[in-house]
Amino acid sequence: MESKEILSYCVDKGLLIDPGLLNLLSETNDLESAKLIIEGLRNHTRQRIITKTLFEQNKEKMSEFFLTLPGKDPKNMERLKIKLGLQIEISKENFSSFPLKKINLRRGEVSLDDDLIKVDFSTSVSNKKIEVGDFVKNLRDRFNQTRKILQDHSELDELVSINKLSRGRKSSIIGIIYSKSVTKNKNILMEVEDLTGRTRVLVNQNRPEIYQQAEDIALDSVVGFSGSGDNEIFFANGIVFPDASISEKKYASNEEYALFIGDVHYGSKLFMGNQFSKFIDYLNGKTGAEEVKKIKYLFIVGDLIAGVGVYPGQNHELVIDDLEAQFQGFAELLGKIRSDIKIIISPGNHDGVRLLEPQPPFDEKYAWPLYNMKNVIITGNPAAVNIAASENFSGFDLLTYHGFSYPFYANNTPSLIKSGLNSPDKIMAYLLKNRHLAPTYSSSQYIPLEEDSLVIKNVPDIFVSGHTHKCAVTSYNNILLISTSSWEGETEFQKRVGNKPDFCKVPMINLKTREIKLLDFE
Amino acid sequence: MNTEQYLKNIEEETKKVYAVANEARAKGFDPATKVEIPLARSLAEKVVGLILTLYPQIENSGIVERILELEKDHGKLDPMVSFKIAEEVAKQKFCKFSSLLEAIEAGIRVGFAYTTLGVVSSPIEGFTGLELGKTKEGKDYFVASFSGPIRSAGTTASCLALMMIDYLREMFGYAKYDPTPDEVSRYWTENQDYHDRVTNLQYFPTKEEAMFLAQNLPIQIDGDPTEKLEVSNYKNLERMKTNNIRGGMCLIFSEGLAQKAAKGMRLLGKMKDKGLQSTGFDFLGDYIKLHEKRDKGKTDDSPTYINDLVAGRPVFGHPSRSGGFRFRYGRSRSSGFSAVSIHPATMEMTDKFIAIGTQLKIEKPTKGCIVTSCDTVEGPIVKMFNGSVKRVRSVEEANKLYKDVEEIIYLGDILFPFSDVTNRNAVLIRPGYVEEIWGLELREKNPELEKGMDCFNVCFDDAIKISREEGVSLYPLLIPYWTEISKGQFLNFLSWIKNSRTSGNLILPYTRADQEKFAEGKRALELLGFEHDVSIESVIVKKDEAKKLFVNLGIGLDILDKEEFLKNLISPLEKSAKKSFESNLNEGESDGVKILSIVNGFSNFEIRDKAGDFIGARMGRPEKAKLRKLTGSPNVLFSVGNEGGRLRSVQAACEIGKVLGDFPVYWCDFCKNETIFPLCEICGKQCQKRFFCRECKETSEKPCDEHESSQTHYYRSVDVSHYFERAKENLHFTKTQLPLLIKGIRGTSSESHFVERLEKGILRALYNLQVNKDGTIRFDATEMPLVSFKPKEAFVSVEKLREIGYTEDVYGKELVDDNQILELKPHDILLPSSAMSPDGGADKVFMKVANFIDELLVKLYGLKPIYNVKKREDLVGKLGVCMAPHNCAGVVCRIIGFSDTLGMFASPYMHAAIRRDCDGDELAVMLLGDVLLNFSKSFLPGHRGGTQDAPLVLNAKINAGEVDDQILDFELTYEYPLELYRLADKREHSSSVTVYDVREALKEDKDPFVGVGFTHDTDNINEGVVCSNYKMLETMQDKVRHQMELVERIRAADTSETARLVIERHFLKDLRGNLRKFSMQSFRCVGCNEIMRRPLLSGVCSKCKGKIIFTTHEGGIKKYLEPALDLAKKYELSSYIQQSLELTKRHIESVFGRELEKQEALEKWF
Structure with a gap:
């Protein structure tokens, strides 16, 4: 007005x-x-x-x-x-229904009611000057962590370090990719290094079985090669990715449901408030659905709010242009959800948290209304969460990651370009294969901590992401991949880049049977 | 000297230099044994001269003669000429080509070169080639490729180029392009990506427009990928070669076709009327309808000049805000052609941010212009901290006052040439009532009286007398800004005067109580623009000012000399004023207009509106005048590789003894010696070219028979100290005479890898001169127009000027005095010689260049010197070459003097000849001898765009009909017609006014170089600020602080809006960008400068194992944080901005930890 x-x-x-x-x-x-x-x-x-x-x-x-x-x-x-x-x-x-006492939601075990939820994420507060050495340390840590994973692969026999390579002998190496190019003869040539030295790895174009794999190798990922060569050039016969798989699917002992949402963008002009209310009504049993009572967990994987100043001129797209007010409004919405549902929330790129990953949990200065809710657990991004553990069940391990790095891989990995951001599950599988959430340097913003917390150290049972606004539920090597849809209408930007977002779809998993249902509130 | 003789002289002198250069080059020290730049006298010659770089066979094939013939049939610069010549070349009428496609390509290039006047490299590098594609039916269609350099062609020319290509397509019977829906969408997406992610397009079509155009394109527009960025959608299309953004395609599609469709259509239509067959672009009619629809819906609420605000460059006025630059028609001696003039005191009063040559971005009628000085327009009116108001009349006064100025109430006039208004096809802007209008109106009434007087300088008594007797309006200098005050202010003002008294001066009461009571009246006095002083308990308006006020109010002047109270005189006025307001007559009129009519009721004379339109403006880029230096400031184009060390020093390489690099290969049969030069450096004899086969890795006398990979250069180790020693001997230099540091280049990027003789480098280093990539030495300076000058302004003696042909002044009187005004001849320039230039001025530089050339001629070539310059005045009369950026044709210029500015004064014809106007572009000047002797195409980079900026042809004769057509609107007059002002009052379109211009002169076959004229004289064109404060202030913090301090003072500028934009557009972007960059940054090796995109596991340099460091530092990220926060707080910006900043701050803290040491003291900032 x-x-x-x-x-x-x-x-x-x-x-x-x-x-x-x-x-x-x-x-x-x-x-x-x-x-x-x-x-x-x-x-x-x-x-x-x-x-x-x-x-x-x-x-x-x-x-x-x-x-x-x-x-x-x-x-x-x-x-x-x-x-x-x-x-x-x-x-x-x-x-008023919640105690105003703040629950300390840091790493470790959190007990809500009778349930034990374990949360792990990097606290990542740096108080010292960042130096070149920190970048190096971080990189070495990534190399070491991934090497350990790769060492278990039987395909990599005669494993040697690069400085021990000698011509004519069959051997395997584990290295991190520094550069990658296609030669005039269409062979793929990569500069690869480990802690002892560097060599160039050549993948011949006449080896279609590994050529395609080589095409998909991301810069700065840690990969194993078998073949022969020396520290000048190494001819690859086999390529081994660290990869991830679960040998045996888990089933919880109790009939409990977990739901996954993300990208709510509360405060945006395009926030789909009515649909979100429908969702809340459903959770509160107002629609009369029988299974609702068994819903126990709600995951929100980032972009709860629209945020402020996320991109130039964003204020024109906002209904609420104040971060605190956005959190307040969103918390009010969550407050309407029946309080026995445990809500596990991690930040995204709109939530007023720094973009450098690993992202810390929400800033209390603005997000205090969330911290005041007793059925809410707040984590950083990425985070490992264990739910539904009981005496005779180790619980489900979840990996939550908002997904900031996904556009990079959608645009740069040959096998992903075609479907792009419209198939987030493929990107997620690709990253699991690399055992890293953002292998290529500069594919996401990051802070070089001593430990590279973007390495997927432990293989999760469920891997959840948002950011792409695209709903997907698939399985990769027995790992359940979930990408959440969006509660924000299609933006001009998405229209232009040709992303077709999904709206208000909520995957619901029965932890006992692993049966999955896709709720639709659109 | 008449023009014909002058032009002949220039040409003859040019040929003399050619002769010497040819003699020197014949000795074989250079890549070619003759001067490589063809001399062109006509447009046709320029066109052929340019295109023959690609197709040598077109030289002397009759194209030149045919173009001249066609010009006779169709008229010069007529597009028909270009279409016809393109057609005939394509039909191989003049010479054969290897294929029909190549012939068509050549035809397009020749035609395109004609439309672009043969001065830009667009025809050779902007249009990169023609290929055939297959339609769905399997027919052949045209794929025309464009690249970045298409930009310099200009938008209309590039639109015509597309039409020309389509014309040839139809003529040779090729099919139309049949875009698929995906391809259509790709055009739209890619243009959008380019606009949003790469750089702003001048014109950005709507989706509807772009899709419509793309659907109907008769030829496929393609291009090289110019960006690393990929398009955001529609990748991997079969008929599009790349997924990357193609800049050239976007430029010609949006700026050429989408923007200029109407104009192109009109030109094409004219040709079709003459019988040209072309149907491919017929669909444009429907497009234009779409286009016009868009124009209508356009709202103009936030002008781009404000939104593009740059930190550190002040705003001089928000759009049309009272107190900004007052619009005034006129052209001073140094304005026109997109240059405007303001009073020198205004320059000074802007905290010296505006200097002569500084670019302004303005609200209307054009977008940008540069500023020159003119002291016959009005300067600023300012209010001091003590409340006094002053009209500032000189630079010195402004300088003294600035620190005590609280408010700049009026900035002063902006003198705007009518030619620029009409050239932009703009609606007339209403000027304030000024002296020249008064003069013209007086002439209407009494021509005899007007003839004898200078209307810019009329004293009070004469003015009153003339108005009374001749019935003309009150003289403008006696009128205040009645329309700029409000009703309340006006009434309070009257009631304040009512309480005042006279005593020689007008004395208004100003005690504590009065200050409150008459606050509005005081404000009115300020806004009206009356000078006054605030003393202890009163405000004093001096007699001269008071007289003006009284004449306006219709009060007798005699009372001023008495001691009297004004109560009785003013009361009736106050009453009548109140009544007029209450009468509610003329509902809807603004306060200002009502007040003006009330005052007209009081006064015995007609009072006109002094204000007119105010123009918003902000600072654009600062003026510039400096020697061009490549990265590393090389003295010589000689590779020193990594061996030259950090400084790229030839001596350092000599110490190592070798240079690894690509060098040409020659063989001296006499010395049995492989060398890098065509002339043996040992015996001075001609060497043979050798060939190196990449497969055999051997050199031989002939190209390798077995392989096809022979080249005339190869990568090897070269004994640099050997060549250096020989050079030293050739010059007969002892070790002590040698300059301490001679800088070379890291490596050559040209195809031939030719290097210069080291002798040239030694001599350049001796004179401290730096070489450009093509072998020339260039001085860059802001383009500024000059139509006439005084000897004293050019710092040249009358004798010297007479010597070079300036024998008469503009009025036909013999030149004897250095205050006479001379008309500048078209090739003549003044060198920017202010000592504020970082290289000590162009005069000093060119003296060094002249001496360098002389020494080079004597010592290397064994010839006589040609310049013999000992003192500055010796440069006068010497020839140079002017070039604009992205051009590839030079224009011969003649140095005739020096200016105390940082801009290159040259005739508007010269600027038009290099196809630029003076809106902030810069041109380069070189010495003719240097260009002819040292320029070689062999030095030019081999990659796309390499020929841009290289003088491929030289124009020795400016022909007013063969330059940029903007010159056609240039007025040739000493005054504007009264009709202009009358129509401007009604805001008619500029096309309804006729002013005698170049177009007219050419039509009448008159000499357009004579009688150019000017409407406002000035004492000295050098008067004003020479160097913008923007350049003097070292840090961004300082710049922004001064910017905000100035903006706070300017009444017409909105301070918090400025602060908001500075934060949003500059600081926030910078902070975020740098933080982002920090975590994605690349690393640099301290030892060898190797850049690594990430550190290695080893933590050291990949090449030399040296220590690596950041390329983005923590300090660089935080730099603007505190300034931005302070700015936001101080100007109470919206909570959204404050929060955005606060968040950024918290993010930075969460990465780098909270700043524990004390922050910079606040007062250091604001």
Whole structure:
């Protein structure tokens, strides 16, 4: 609404209004209520100069008065109240069912009610100057971790370090890819290094069985090669990726369901509020579905809110342009979900958390409403989560990762280019194969910690991601891959790049039977 | 000297230099034994000269003569000429080509070169070739490829090029392109990607437009991938070779075709009327309808000049805001052709941010221009911190006042040439009422009286007398800005005067109580622009100013000399004013207009609106004048490889003894010696070219029989100290005479890998001169127009000027005095010789170049010197070459003097000849002898775009009909017609005004170089700020602080909006970008500068095992954090911005830890 209209109203009434209050009122987009508020304040105080301070001085009276407002847009009114300094009352009201004591949600075991949920993620707070050496250490750690995984592969026999290679002898090496090019003769040539030295690995174009594999090798991934050669050049006969698989599928002892969502983008103009309410109604059993009672876990894998300043000019796409208010609104929504559902939340690239991975949990300064909820567990990104453990069951291991690096692989890996971001499950499988969430340097922003926490150290039972706004549920080597859909309408950007997002689809897994159902709230 | 004789002189002098250069080159020290630049006298010669770089067979094939014939039939620069010549070349009428496709390609290039006047490399490198594609039915269609250099062709020319290609397609019976839906979408997506992710397109078509165009394209537009970025969608299409963004395609598609469809269609239509057969682009009619629909819906709420704001470059006014630059029609001696003039005091008053030559981005009627000075327009009106208001009249005064200025109430005039308004096809802008209008109106009433007087300089009494007797409006300098105050201010102002008294001056009460009571009246006094002083308890308006006020209010002047109260005189005025407001007549009129009509009721004279339109502006790029230096500032084009060390020093390489690199291979039969030069450096005899076979790895006298991989150069180790010693001997230099550091290049990137003789490098280093990639020495400077000058402005004696042909002034009087005004001849330039130039000015540089050439001629070539320059004035009369960026044709210029600025003053015809206007571009000047002697095509990089910026042809004669057609609108006059001002008042279209211009002159066959004229004289074109403060302030922090301090002062500029844009567009982007870059950064080796995209496991350099370091540092990331936060806080920016910044801060802290040491003191900032 134009603040001009409010202004002219004031001029007509012979009132002066201060810019602060004017701004707040104009943000409600509700001219009628704004007029009533001004009128009310004026009648109550008999003042001609209407200021925010004046409002605050008469807070009590005014909050009574608020109740009488017709308010065509309750959400905006709510926000106005918060902004006008009535927020303490409001938040108490909303969160009265929860203790205001903050639950410390850090690494380790968290016990909610009777359940034990184990959470592990990198705390990643650096307090020292980052130096070149940190990048090197981080890289070496990745190499060492992945090498250990590769060493178990039987295809890599006669394993030697690069400086021990000698011509004419069959051997295997494990190396990290520094560069990769296609020669004039269409052979693939890679510079590969390990801790002892460097060599070039050649994959002949006449070896179709490994050539295609070689095409898919990501820069900076750690790969094993068998073949022969020396530290000048090594001719590959076989390529071995670290890969991941689960030999035996797990089944929980109790009938419990887990649900997965992501990319809610609360606060965006395109947020699909009605559909999300339908989802909440479903969870609360209002639709009468029988299985609902057994739902025990809800995972939200990032981009809960639209955030602020994520890209230039984002403010034009927002309904709520304040981070705190976005979290507040979102927390209110979550608060409506019946409290025996455990909600496990990790951040994405819109949530006001730094983009450098591993991302820490939400900033308490803005996300305090989430931290105040007792059925919510907050993790970093990526995170390992163990649920549904019991005396005779080790529980399901989940890996959650928002998926910031996915576009890079969708655009650069030959076997992924075709389906691109429309098949996030393929990208997820590809990364599992590499045992790293962002193998190529610069495919995601990262902070060089001593331990490379983007390495997929332990093979999860379930791997969940968002970011692509594309729903997918598949299985890769007995690992369940889940990509969540979006609660934000199709953006101009997506239209242009040809991504066809899915909306409001919620995969639900029965942990006892591993039966999967796709709920649709669109 | 008349023009004909002058042009002949220039040509003869040019030929003399050619003769010497040819003699020198014949000695064989250079890649070619004659001068490599053909001299072109006509457009036809330029065209052929340019294209023969690709097809040598077209030389002397009769194309030149045919073009001249066609010009006779169709008129010069007519597109018909280009289409016809293209057709005839394609039909192989003049010479044969290897295939029909090559012939068509050549035809397109010749035709395209004609439309682009033969001065840009677009026809050879922007259009990169023609191929055939297959339609679904299996028929052949045209695939035309374009590349980045298409940009320099200009949009209309590139649109015509597409039509020409299609014309030839139809003529030779090829099929139309049949785009698939995916291909159509690809065009749209790719253009969008280019616009959003690479660089802004001048014109960005809507989706509807782009899809429609793509669906109907009769030929496929293709191009090389110019970006590393891939398109975001529609990849791997069969008939599109690349998935990367093709810049050339986007440029010609959006800026050429989509933007210029209407104009192209019109030109094509004219040709079709003359019988040209072409149907491929008939669909454009429907496109234009689409296009116009879009134009109508366009809203102009946030002009681009503000949105593109750059940190550190101030805003001089938000759009049309009162107090910005006041629009005024006129062309000073140094404006026109996209240059405007402002008062020198205004320059100074902008904290010296605007200097002569600084670019302004403006709201309307054009987008950009550069600024020159003119002191006959109005300067700024400022309010001091003590409340006094002053009109600033000189640079010195402005300089003294600036620190005490609280507010710049009015910035002053912006003198805008009518030619620029009409050239942009703009609606007339309403100027304020100014002296020249008054003069013209007086002439209408009394021509005799007007003839005898200078309307810019009329004293108070005369002005009153003339207005009374002749019935003309009150003289503009006596009028205040009545339309710029509000009703409240006006009434309060009247009531304030009511309470005032006279005593020689007008004395207004200003006690504490009055200050509150008459605050609005005081503001009115300020906004009206009356000078006044604030003393302890009163405000004093001096007699001269008070007289003006009284004349406006219709009060007798005699009262001023008495001691009297004004109550009785003003009361009736106040009453009548109130009444007029209450009467509510003329509902809908603004306060200003009402006030003006009320004042007209008071006064005995007609009072006109002084204000007119105000123009918003911001600073664009600063002016520039400096020697061009390649990376590493080489003195010589000689590879020193890695052996040259960090400094690329020839001596360092000599110490190592060898250089590894690609060098040409020659054989001296006499010395039995393999060498790198065509002339043996030992015995001075001619050597034989040798061939190196890449397969056999051997050199031989002939290309290898077995393999096809012979080349005339190869990678090897070369004994550099040997060549260096020989060079030293040739020059007869002892060790002590040698310069300490001679810098070479890392390696050659040309195809032939030719290197220069080291003698040239030694001499250049001796004179501290740096070489450009093509072997020339260039001085770059901002382009500035000049139509006439005074000897004193050019710092040249009257005698010297007479010597070179300046014998008469503009009025036909003999030149005797250095204050006379001379008309600048078309090839003549003034060298920017301000000492503020980083190289000490072009005069010093060119003296060194002249001496270098002389010494080179004597010592290397064994010839006589040709320049003999000992003092600066010796440069006068010497010839040079002017070139604009991206051009590939030079224009001969003549140095006739020096200016104390950082811009190159040259005739508008010269700027038009190099196809640039003066909107902030720069041109390069070289000495003719240097160009002819040292330039070689063999040095040019082999990759695409390599011929851009190289003088491939030389134009020795500017022909007003063969230059950029923008010149046709250039006015040839000393004044504008009254009709202009009358139509401007009604905001008519500029095309409804006729001013005598170059187009007219050419039509009448008059000499367009004579009688160019100007409307506003100035005392000295060098007067004003020479070097923009933007360049003097070292850090970005300083720049932004000064920027904000200035913007705060300027009434017309919105400070918090500026702060918001600075943060959003600059700081936030920078902070985020750098943080992002930090985690993705590449690493550099301290030892050998090797760049690694990530560190190695070993942690050391991959090449030399040296230590590696960051390329993006923590400090660089945090640099703008505090400034941005302070700015946001200080100007109370929206919580959204504050939060965005706060978040960024928290992110940075979460990566680097919280800053524990004390932050920079706040007051250091704001």
